[in-house]
Amino acid sequence: MAMKNSLRWTSLLIAGGLATGGAQALEPDALFEKVSPGVWTVRTFDAQERPLRGGSAVVVAPGRLVTNCHVLAKASSFVIRQDNVTYGATLEYPDVERDLCQIKVANFRVAPLQIAPAGAARVGQRVYAIGSPRGFENTLGEGILSGLRGGDAADARLLQTTAPVSPGSSGGGLFDSEGRLVGVTTFGVREAGSLNFAVPADFVAEIPARAQAAMARRAEGGDGAMGPRGLTDPLRPGNALEYVRTDRLTGNRASVVYRLDRITGDELFFNMGGRIEKADGRVVTVASPAGGYFDSSSPPGGWGRKDIKPGMRWHLDYVATTGEKWRHELDAVVVGERSMRVDGTEVRAVQIAYTGWIYASYGTGASLVGTPFEATAWYARELGRVVRFEAQHRRGNSSSTSESIELVRVIR
Structure with missing residues (x-):
């Protein structure tokens, strides 16, 4: 009888422990049913609204999702999607160092996912x-x-x-x-x-504060910003240039990172050869137009050169080496020079205005009718590169593009 009572008492203890010990493990099908409404697909598009890449995002707060920043890196716009439901989304807070970007979605009422307590993760679970x-x-x-x-x-x-x-x-x-x-x-x-x-x-809860702190450091030139020597020192493999690209029609912003993979002779290879430059900053080739028109319409040598002075003029007639590979016929004029702030450091930038026409490719030739193209580049001779670029391309009565890209920091 004593043994039976002992076994009964042990069983009651176990049952009580299960009843009061918190949530139990879910079967995979039940877990999927519970959390899958909070996981969405991300679709990104370039300036011409062509699909770029896909990714995923998780709902972390009302109207807020988190994805990896590298998913959005080349996008002019992006949407989130689940089944047949699609929402337009905008970047709200980027934490590039941790590769976490918080995005905002209007009129989005999906319940946020529950986040495990900090430190709850354990090996083997x-x-x-x-x-x-x-x-x-x-x-x-x-x-x-x-x-x-x-x-x-x-x-x-x-x-x-x-x-x-x-x-x-x-x-x-x-x-x-x-x-x-x-x-x-x-x-x-x-x-x-x-x-x-x-x-x-x-890390999710820290995204807004870290993003705001990073922006403040860059604006004020405080902790974390590169000083004058750091900004102008030669790049080494592993360093990167971070630009922010903005669709000026929608306000969408995305980070564009050019990471230096290797240096061979006097050539610098960025993004696995997607962009190749000479040591003096001249552009050799652009195979991957991550920066929109900054890359896809780049003239031979790039949008600036170190010998330019106010008042200089020249004519360009070339076929772009990437993107649609359209013919460009542009006139360039150096209109002035001014100070600009890059990564907390003042630099002198020469302003170059480009105006002309783009001729689309058809078959083996180019269209005889061009579409208007205008661009402005701010070129810093001490850096050997463009620190800001704006472009407008009107392709018809109902189709136009207006975008900018700006160097925000050098990652070392």
């Missing part, structure tokens, strides 16, 4: 990734949390997982077995099988 790999919306993948990387370094911490992460998954959710967001999936190592990574979800 079961985790689930939900995103849009290769464009397949709301795909569920299962794995374990296989490592916590980066120690206490504020910007280096990553969650390592065996849950699958593929192109298109970036910005998606990594959830624990209770359906709480533990990470934002970021990238996978293709050659290493199930070696995938996510940014900790406890």
Whole structure:
């Protein structure tokens, strides 16, 4: 009898513990049903409204989602989508160092996901990734949390997982077995099988403050801004130039990063050869027009050169080497010089105005009828590069583009 009472008492203790110990692990189908409404697909577009790339985003607050900044890096505009529902979205706060961007969506009433408490992630726990790999919306993948990387370094911490992460998954959710967001999936190592990574979800709450602090530092030239020597020092492999590209018709802003991969002879290779420059800043080739017209309409040598002086004029007739590869016929004039602030440092920039025509390609030749094109470049001779560029292209009565791109910092 004593043994039966003991067993009964033990059973009651176990049952009571389960009843009062908090939420229980969900079965994968129940977990998916609970959290998938809060995971959306991101679609990005260039200045001509052509599709660029896809990614994912997670709902973190009313009308607010978070994705990876690299998903938006080349976009002039972007939308979020789930099933047949699409919303236009705008960038609100970028935290480029942690690759987390908060976006804003008007009239969006999807409930935010629950975020796991800071420090709750533990190696060996079961985790689930939900995103849009290769464009397949709301795909569920299962794995374990296989490592916590980066120690206490504020910007280096990553969650390592065996849950699958593929192109298109970036910005998606990594959830624990209770359906709480533990990470934002970021990238996978293709050659290493199930070696995938996510940014900790406890970083999400810090995005607005970090983005505002970074903008203040750049504006004031305080901590974190490059001083005069840092701005003009020669670039080294691993350094990067961060521009902000703005669609002036919609107000959409996106970060464009040119990362220096290697230096061969007197040539600098950015973004895996997507942009190649000479050591003096002259543009050799642009294979990937990440910067909109700044790249796709770039003349031979680029939009500026070190020998320019106020009053100089010249004529350009060339076929762009990337994008639509259209013929450009432009007149250039140096209209003046002024001080500009770049990454907290004052630089002198020469202003160059370009006016003329773009002729679209048809078959093996170019159209005989051109469309008006205007651009203005501010070229800093001490940096050997353009620090701001604006372009307007009118392609017809109902189609026009107005955009700008501006150097905001040098990442070393």
